[in-house]
Amino acid sequence: MESRPDDSRRRFMKGALWMISATTLGTGVMLSPTASAASSLQDYKPVFFTPDEWAFVLAACDRLIPADDTGPSALEANVPIFIDLQMQGDFGQARDWYMKGPFFEAPAELGYQSPLTPAQTYQKGIAATNTYCRQTFSKSFAELSAEQQDQLLTLLQKDALKFDGVSAKQFFDFLLQNTKEGYFADPIHGGNKNMEPWKMIGFPGARASYLEWVDLHNVKYPMGPVSLNGDRG
Amino acid sequence: MARQEKPVDVVLVGLGWTNSIMGMELAQEGLSVLALERGEDRDTVPDFAYPKMADELTYGVRYKLMAKPAKSTITVRHSLVETAVPYRHLGSFLPGDGVGGAGTHWNGHTWRPMPEELELRSYVENTFGKDIIPKDMTIQDYGVSYAELEPHFDFFDKVLGVSGQAGNVNGKIHEGGNPFEGPRSNEYPLPPLKRTLNDDLFTQIAKANGLHPFPLPSSNASAAYTNPYGMQLGPCNFCGFCERFGCLNFSKASPQTCILGALKQHKNFSYRANSEVLKVELADDKKTAKGVTYIDEQGEEVFQPAKLVIVGTFAYNNVRLLLLSGIGQPYDPVSNTGTVGRNYAYQTMGGATLFFKDKFFNPFIGAGSNATTVDDYAINQIDFAKEGFIGGSYLLAAQTNGQPIRSMPLPTGSPSWGAGWKKATKEYYGHSMSISSHGSNMSYRDCYLSLDPNYKDDHGLPLLRLTFDWKDNDIRMTQFMKGKVEALAKGLAPDHLNTSFKDFGAKYDVRPYQTTHNVGGAIMGTDPKTSVLNRYLQSWDVHNVFVLGSSAFPQNLQYNPTMLVGALAYWSAKAIREQYLKKPGPLVQA
Ligand SMILES: Cc1cc2nc3c(=O)[nH]c(=O)nc-3n(C[C@H](O)[C@H](O)[C@H](O)COP(=O)(O)OP(=O)(O)OC[C@H]3O[C@@H](n4cnc5c(N)ncnc54)[C@H](O)[C@@H]3O)c2cc1C
Ligand code: SF4
Numbered sequence: 001m002e003s004r005p006d007d008s009r010r011r012f013m014k015g016a017l018w019m020i021s022a023t024t025l026g027t028g029v030m031l032s033p034t035a036s037a038a039s040s041l042q043d044y045k046p047v048f049f050t051p052d053e054w055a056f057v058l059a060a061c062d063r064l065i066p067a068d069d070t071g072p073s074a075l076e077a078n079v080p081i082f083i084d085l086q087m088q089g090d091f092g093q094a095r096d097w098y099m100k101g102p103f104f105e106a107p108a109e110l111g112y113q114s115p116l117t118p119a120q121t122y123q124k125g126i127a128a129t130n131t132y133c134r135q136t137f138s139k140s141f142a143e144l145s146a147e148q149q150d151q152l153l154t155l156l157q158k159d160a161l162k163f164d165g166v167s168a169k170q171f172f173d174f175l176l177q178n179t180k181e182g183y184f185a186d187p188i189h190g191g192n193k194n195m196e197p198w199k200m201i202g203f204p205g206a207r208a209s210y211l212e213w214v215d216l217h218n219v220k221y222p223m224g225p226v227s228l229n230g231d232r233g
Numbered sequence: 234m235a236r237q238e239k240p241v242d243v244v245l246v247g248l249g250w251t252n253s254i255m256g257m258e259l260a261q262e263g264l265s266v267l268a269l270e271r272g273e274d275r276d277t278v279p280d281f282a283y284p285k286m287a288d289e290l291t292y293g294v295r296y297k298l299m300a301k302p303a304k305s306t307i308t309v310r311h312s313l314v315e316t317a318v319p320y321r322h323l324g325s326f327l328p329g330d331g332v333g334g335a336g337t338h339w340n341g342h343t344w345r346p347m348p349e350e351l352e353l354r355s356y357v358e359n360t361f362g363k364d365i366i367p368k369d370m371t372i373q374d375y376g377v378s379y380a381e382l383e384p385h386f387d388f389f390d391k392v393l394g395v396s397g398q399a400g401n402v403n404g405k406i407h408e409g410g411n412p413f414e415g416p417r418s419n420e421y422p423l424p425p426l427k428r429t430l431n432d433d434l435f436t437q438i439a440k441a442n443g444l445h446p447f448p449l450p451s452s453n454a455s456a457a458y459t460n461p462y463g464m465q466l467g468p469c470n471f472c473g474f475c476e477r478f479g480c481l482n483f484s485k486a487s488p489q490t491c492i493l494g495a496l497k498q499h500k501n502f503s504y505r506a507n508s509e510v511l512k513v514e515l516a517d518d519k520k521t522a523k524g525v526t527y528i529d530e531q532g533e534e535v536f537q538p539a540k541l542v543i544v545g546t547f548a549y550n551n552v553r554l555l556l557l558s559g560i561g562q563p564y565d566p567v568s569n570t571g572t573v574g575r576n577y578a579y580q581t582m583g584g585a586t587l588f589f590k591d592k593f594f595n596p597f598i599g600a601g602s603n604a605t606t607v608d609d610y611a612i613n614q615i616d617f618a619k620e621g622f623i624g625g626s627y628l629l630a631a632q633t634n635g636q637p638i639r640s641m642p643l644p645t646g647s648p649s650w651g652a653g654w655k656k657a658t659k660e661y662y663g664h665s666m667s668i669s670s671h672g673s674n675m676s677y678r679d680c681y682l683s684l685d686p687n688y689k690d691d692h693g694l695p696l697l698r699l700t701f702d703w704k705d706n707d708i709r710m711t712q713f714m715k716g717k718v719e720a721l722a723k724g725l726a727p728d729h730l731n732t733s734f735k736d737f738g739a740k741y742d743v744r745p746y747q748t749t750h751n752v753g754g755a756i757m758g759t760d761p762k763t764s765v766l767n768r769y770l771q772s773w774d775v776h777n778v779f780v781l782g783s784s785a786f787p788q789n790l791q792y793n794p795t796m797l798v799g800a801l802a803y804w805s806a807k808a809i810r811e812q813y814l815k816k817p818g819p820l821v822q823a
Contacts, residue, residue, distance in 0.1 A: 064650045070659055091295060097322045098302040102687060106318045109742040110309055113318055150651070157649075176650055184637040185290035200655075201662035203597060203637050206287035208472035208481065210598040214427040220663075221595045228284045 039190070041078055048087035048119065052140070056126045057083055059142035063149045064179045071200030072193070074179055082182030082191030083175075092119035116166065118174050125171025128163035129156065188228045195233035198225040205233070235526060235534040241267045244525055244539035246510045246554065249334020250795060251545035251781035251802045253488035253496065254389075257462070258806035259541075260499040262814065268502075269527050269537065271509035271546075272300070272331030276489055281337070281479030289636040293477045296323050298338050300330040307549060308685045309743055311702040313566065319688055319696065325742065326749040327477070328547055332506055333488040335547065335749060336795075340476040340601030340633065341452030341485055343395045344792035345386050345800075348379035348415040349613045350673075353623075353788060361618040367706060369678045371576055372623070373787035376759040376768035377804065379415045385800035385807075387418050392799075393486035394458040394466050396602075397421040397450035410447050413608045426455045426469065430594050431666035432605040435630035438724045444607040449629060451602030452486035462495035473634045475601030485601065505529070511692060513542050513558040513778060522560075522778050528692070540817075541809070545781040545802075549577070552682045552754035552784055553697040561755075561765050561774050566679045566700075572765045574683050576676035576753040577699060578789040579741075581624070581707045583734035584669035585718050586642045587727035594663055596635030604631035610717055612673065612791055624710040625791045626672030628718060637662065644729035668722050670714035670734075671748075673791040674707050682754040702741050711735050750794050752786035757801075759821075767821040769808040770801060776819045779805055 046054045057080045065074035074080070086092050094117040103115045116124065126141075133141045133152065141152060155161050157176070159169035182191030184198070186206065192198065198205050205225035213221060225233045242264035245252040252268055260266050275281075291297050300306075305328075308317035329335030349356040352374045357366060366372065399420045400410025425448035428436075432448070439446040453469040460466070469484035483490055496502050507530040514523045514536065524538035544551050555561055555573050562571035608614070612625035634640055637658075642665050647657040685698035715734040722730050758764025761773040770785055772778040781802045783794045790797065812820055 065655055066652050068652050068655070070652065070655050094322075096296070096301040096303050098306045098319045098688075099321065100319070100688065104316060104318055107311070107740065109311075109740040109744070110318050111324060111743040112321045153650070179650075181290060181294060181638050184641075185294075186288055188288070189290055198637070200659050201637060203635060203662070206284050207597075208283060208287045208474055209470045210473070210595075211427075211468065211470040213595065213598055214429060214471050217430040217433065218593050220593045221598070228288060230284075 039078060039081055041075060041080060044081050046084045048084050048092070052130070053123065053126045054080070054084075055140065055142040056130065059149060060153065060175060061179050063146060063153055064176060065183060066146075072196040074183060076193065077183050077191050077197050078193040079179050079182035079191045082185065082189055083178050085190045086178060087119040087122065093117050114167065114170060121166055121171050121174055124166035125163070125168070125175075128166060128168070129161075129171075132161060186228045187231065195225045195227055195231070199233055235536040237536045237538070240524070240538035241265045242539065243267070243541045243543060244269060244537055246513075246525060246542065246544045247271070247334065247546035247550070248332050248488070248504055249329055249545060249547060250336040250488055250799055252543060253336075253492040254799060254802040255543050255545065255781060255806050256502055257492055257496045258803070258810060260496060260502040262810050263501060266502045267537065267539070268504035269508040269510050269525065270332050270504060270506050271305075272506065274506035275331045275333055275337065275479070277479065277483060281481050283481040286478045286481045287472070287474050289474075289638050292338075292474075293636055294638055296327060296477070298329075298331070298477065298479065299323060300328040305550075305690060307697045307699050308688050309699045309701070309741075311700070311740055313679055313700060316687070317685055317698045317700070320743055324744045325747050326751055327746070328550070328749065332493070332504070336488045337479045338477050339795065342602050342604075342793040343390070343393060343397075343450045343452045343796050344790075345415060345417070346379070346790045346792060346797050347413070347611060347613050350790050351375045351377065351379055351382075357617060357623055365618055366623065370623070370706065371676045371678055373576070373756070373758055373763060375787060376757055376764070377801075382800045382804055383415070383418060385803035386796060388461070388803060389796060389799040390419070391422050392460050392462065392491050393452045394423055394454050394460055394491070395421050395450050395452055396423040396426055396455035398425050398447050400447060411608050412445050413611050413614055421450065423455045423458055426451055426453060426600060426603055428605070429598060429603060429632045430592065431630045431632045432603070434666065434725055435605045435668065435721075438721050439605075439607050441724065442721060444609045446605050446607050449602055449604035449606045449631070451600070453600045453602045454484045454486070460491055462492060464491050464494050466490060469600050471598050471600045471603065473597040473599040473636065475599070476633055510546075510554065511557065511694065513544070513554065513560060515559065515775060519559070520775060522775050540777060542778045543781060544778065548751040548783045549682055549697055549699070549754055551780050551782055553684070555755055555765070555780070556684050556697070557694060560772055560778060563683060564681055566681055569678065572756075572761070572763065574681045574754050575763070575765075576756050576787050577680050577682050577701060577751070578674045578676045578753050578786070579701065580748040580750045580789055581626070581672040581674045581703075581711045581735070582669065582747050583672070583711045583714055583718065584667055584732070585722045586665050586667050586731040587722050587725055588644055588661055588665045588729040590660075590664055590728050592664060594632065594666055596632055596640060596663055599632045599634045601633050603633060604629045610714060620709070620713055622706045622709040622713065623675055624673040624707060626670040626710065626714045627791060628668060628670050628714070628721070630666060630668050632666065635663065642667075642731065645731045668718050670711065670718055671791065671793070672707070672710055672714060674789040675704070676753055676788040677704055703735060703739050705737060708735055708737050708739065748793075750783065750789065752783040752789045752794060755780050755784035756787045757785040758787060761823045767819070769820045770805040771808075771813075771820050773819070773823055777817060779809065781805060
């Protein structure tokens with residue numbers, strides 16, 4: 001069955017209901033948070049992405065880590081908020097990177113050689129993907145069915161689409177990498193809502209103290225995660 | 234016009250492991266010692282305090298403790314005929330920055346080199362004959378022997394508080410240690426770290442295969458310890474945020490935890506952070522240095538006069554500073570003349586991941602040096618003539634961290650996104666262990682460092698250019714290790730086995746992290762025609778310039794470099810204290 005364009009949003013709403021409850025506040029040291037812990041994706045106003053771009057990011061994240069019974073989806077984990085915040089930070093702006101020219105094409109093994117920052121790569125990549133979708137399907141990426149979106153993402157990943165001024169694969173690689181980061185990075189960065197992704201895999205977060213557990217072999221570590229802000233899950 | 238500062242006896246360029254050691258040695262001598270460090274000032278408190286460090290994204294993925302390529306990077310190409318392009322963001326190696334350098338965020342694997350590695354060319358020629366050395370391979374002896382360095386290995390062991398099990402104490406082989414190591418005059422200062430499940434499985438299969446497993450020598454302290462400088466370490470709590478992070482627990486040996494606290498008590502020692510040295514200034518005759526020029530915190534250019542200049546800016550940075558300062562003759566691989574930049578080498582790594590559905594490894598219970606190893610395939614154990622390569626590796630089963638963004642191995646063929654990816658992460662997180670090989674890399678005529686003709690830094694100075702690629706000799710070595718690792722891994726009967734070893738034709742890839750064990754370019758030796766430094770790490774050309782760090786290695790060890798880097802710094806310091814200060818001039822006649 002083909003899913004309809006608004007499916008992702010509905011799935012997200014369902015997920016959001018399922019998630020209420022998990023947070024209990026601990027007493028850890030407060031670090032300056034970059035996104036309020038209570039942020040909900042519906043109320044969040046993107047600071048970097050335009051409405052068009054935001055619709056793309058929501059839809060793409062929802063395919064990269066979809067909603068199902070296994071564990072939280074990217075949307076349930078606030079991954080798009082993480083990505084939006086990263087775009088204006090040192091990463092999105094490539095502040096730590098050497099960005100002086102000249103820029104040459106080089107073998108992949110010689111690493112990143114694009115003059116674009118990650119944020120610019122997103123802007124150009126989203127625009128080019130949407131243009132392609134409108135030309136091919138008369139719809140934007142966000143309006144496509146889940147199956148079509150998956151096909152599109154696979155084309156980007158395989159570098160099978162040739163865009164002007166941006167590499168489809170580079171764009172996809174940032175998108176996938178940042179989605180996984182937003183899923184598993186400490187909630188202080190805006191994603192990993194209520195540490196649900198950590199709970200799914202059994203990562204105890206920022207506990208960072210295990211001496212008494214070292215020689216207890218082959219038993220599942222029983223404690224839930226702790227975040228940098230002292231929240232406990 | 235540069236502002237001029239008050240002269241000092243010694244200026245240290247960079248304040249990582251090497252210059253912390255040299256700073257202590259020369260401050261003890263009563264000299265006025267000033268360190269200039271390009272990065273920020275850092276200390277355990279407040280910079281590495283809990284919970285700040287337990288943040289994978291910031292430190293593990295965004296490299297916030299490392300050097301920023303925007304300010305300092307190199308260019309890379311695979312061969313002489315290509316145009317090099319910049320290493321624009323970090324990947325393959327992670328250079329340090331700030332007080333403590335990379336010594337704050339290393340793992341703490343603390344290996345002595347094998348005696349044979351320090352005299353590699355002689356060892357190969359005498360044991361297997363000259364003819365087995367490929368024509369373009371430029372391996373050399375260090376010009377200093379294991380026996381000469383042993384007292385310094387021993388002392389650095391004590392400064393670091395190394396936890397381990399000795400295998401060879403004064404020639405007597407001890408059960409449970411490395412039987413193939415060079416003789417040590419003492420046991421390790423601390424017993425080995427506690428063992429995790431992967432350690433036990435590896436120990437079991439290694440023994441079953443007739444190998445000799447032992448705990449990896451660790452600069453993560455297994456117990457409370459006070460070092461010779463009175464610096465105190467506490468037991469490592471396996472926090473799982475070790476490599477790429479500063480230790481939140483005073484357990485990882487670092488310049489801060491082992492030396493700087495004591496060094497700062499010396500009134501004749503001082504340091505300035507955010508002070509980047511651009512050049513060593515030479516006297517008119519080019520035979521001595523007058524001091525250094527640096528950019529201070531306010532961005533002002535400053536001339537710092539000094540009688541002795543110690544360059545300790547890390548491996549290839551040292552080479553760049555020599556080239557920018559006109560010290561020594563730049564190496565030219567075509568005419569095979571000059572020395573500065575010659576013999577760059579790296580580290581040949583490979584690995585396997587073993588998945589066990591029914592085992593719980595709890596990978597977040599990890600420490601940088603938590604590993605069990607075997608050295609049965611070491612440089613001095615392999616018949617190079619028979620195997621057709623020169624080199625060796627140690628094999629290790631390590632559990633250092635379970636940080637889920639980076640440490641999420643999945644069986645080969647798992648989807649990289651979508652429902653299948655999510656399911657795989659849930660199914661396999663915490664159910665795998667690794668067995669890796671950590672191997673040598675030989676030096677070659679066309680693997681070298683030079684100034685780049687196209688790219689510049691913010692000061693308008695040329696970036697350093699690396700020309701490097703893998704050679705068949707080292708691929709044969711790693712393929713040999715692949716066979717050994719696979720045999721051990723299969724012996725443990727995992728549900729899935731992933732392997733990753735370089736094969737013939739593999740290109741050097743700057744993207745995945747490998748090691749920050751870059752070596753060579755300002756190598757030590759016995760002949761000024763083929764080395765930049767004499768056996769005391771003194772410049773052949775400018776006698777009051779000493780250059781510390783792995784840039785001195787003529788080819789790479791099969792081990793991690795820092796024990797040798799530190800011991801050589803003590804060896805050099807001893808020569809300065811006992812010989813140079815009495816009679817400044819070349820310590821070895823060219
Ligand atoms: C992630 C990681 C893991 C590692 N793990 C291990 C391990 O397990 N075992 C091991 O043996 N080794 C390991 N190493 C390597 C180890 O850290 C180095 O061998 C060691 O730190 C080298 O010491 P150094 O003093 O030569 O250089 P560094 O520690 O890099 O210090 C050099 C200092 O000089 C400063 N500097 C550079 N240029 C200038 C300039 N122009 N002016 C002023 N200052 C300058 C830098 O900012 C830096 O602080 C690891 C390295 C990394 C990055
Ligand atoms: S693993 Fe141990 S030594 Fe490493 S940072 Fe954590 S507490 Fe320190």
